[in-house]
Amino acid sequence: KAGVTQTPRYLIKTRGQQVTLSCSPISGHRSVSWYQQTPGQGLQFLFEYFSETQRNKGNFPGRFSGRQFSNSRSEMNVSTLELGDSALYLCASSLVRGDSTDTQYFGPGTRLTVL
Amino acid sequence: EDKVVQSPLSLVVHEGDTVTLNCSYEVTNFRSLLWYKQEKKAPTFLFMLTSSGIEKKSGRLSSILDKKELFSILNITATQTGDSAVYLCAVEEWGNAGNMLTFGGGTRLMVKP
Numbered sequence: 142k143a144g145v146t147q148t149p150r151y152l153i154k155t156r157g158q159q160v161t162l163s164c165s166p167i168s169g170h171r172s173v174s175w176y177q178q179t180p181g182q183g184l185q186f187l188f189e190y191f192s193e194t195q196r197n198k199g200n201f202p203g204r205f206s207g208r209q210f211s212n213s214r215s216e217m218n219v220s221t222l223e224l225g226d227s228a229l230y231l232c233a234s235s236l237v238r239g240d241s242t243d244t245q246y247f248g249p250g251t252r253l254t255v256l
Numbered sequence: 257e258d259k260v261v262q263s264p265l266s267l268v269v270h271e272g273d274t275v276t277l278n279c280s281y282e283v284t285n286f287r288s289l290l291w292y293k294q295e296k297k298a299p300t301f302l303f304m305l306t307s308s309g310i311e312k313k314s315g316r317l318s319s320i321l322d323k324k325e326l327f328s329i330l331n332i333t334a335t336q337t338g339d340s341a342v343y344l345c346a347v348e349e350w351g352n353a354g355n356m357l358t359f360g361g362g363t364r365l366m367v368k369p
Binding site for chain 1: 290292297298299300301304344346356357358359360361362
């Protein structure tokens with residue numbers, strides 16, 4: 142079974158621009174979560190999507206948004222980029238059985254550099 | 257505020273040594289504790305712990321949870337250079353309709369030949 146895939150793997154943008162990152166979950170996984178990883182703050186939860194709806198949201202400004210499509214693929218968007226948005230953005234998918242959500246499996250990440 | 261704290265921050269050992277990594281947590285509605293290994297990129301799943309006192313084992317790695325004292329340990333015996341990585345502990349809480357993990361800062365393990 143193919144793992145979680147993320148595109149692009151690397152991205153360089155300048156301040157003020159916007160960026161869209163994509164995540165394809167493991168086949169059959171309907172929950173997709175996004176995380177930001179920086180050396181200073183570690184791994185921080187951004188949001189989680191299930192059935193095209195955002196179920197949970199972390200403590201990030203409104204410039205960070207996401208969506209999920211009917212095939213469970215997800216995108217996250219960051220508008221008006223700031224230098225501090227430079228990070229590794231990780232996507233994780235998990236199986237949902239009834240009311241229970243299973244272990245999260247991570248993709249390789251997208252390394253975003255903001256200049 | 258909920259938090260997850262890992263110790264030590266970093267560790268350098270020699271091949272063959274045994275290491276113990278610690279994770280303590282303070283969350284409102286604990287559901288599970290997970291351990292991940294992160295080398296270059298994606299964290300890879302190691303263990304999920306939900307019950308106190310039940311050891312999970314996979315090869316040279318094992319982990320146990322103490323829900324009374326709010327901590328977990330990850331043990332690695334007979335370490336190898338391939339064990340060099342950052343080990344992440346994360347806690348999942350009930351109450352959220354779905355999956356939200358709070359991660360600790362990680363323990364960086366370096367195993368020297």
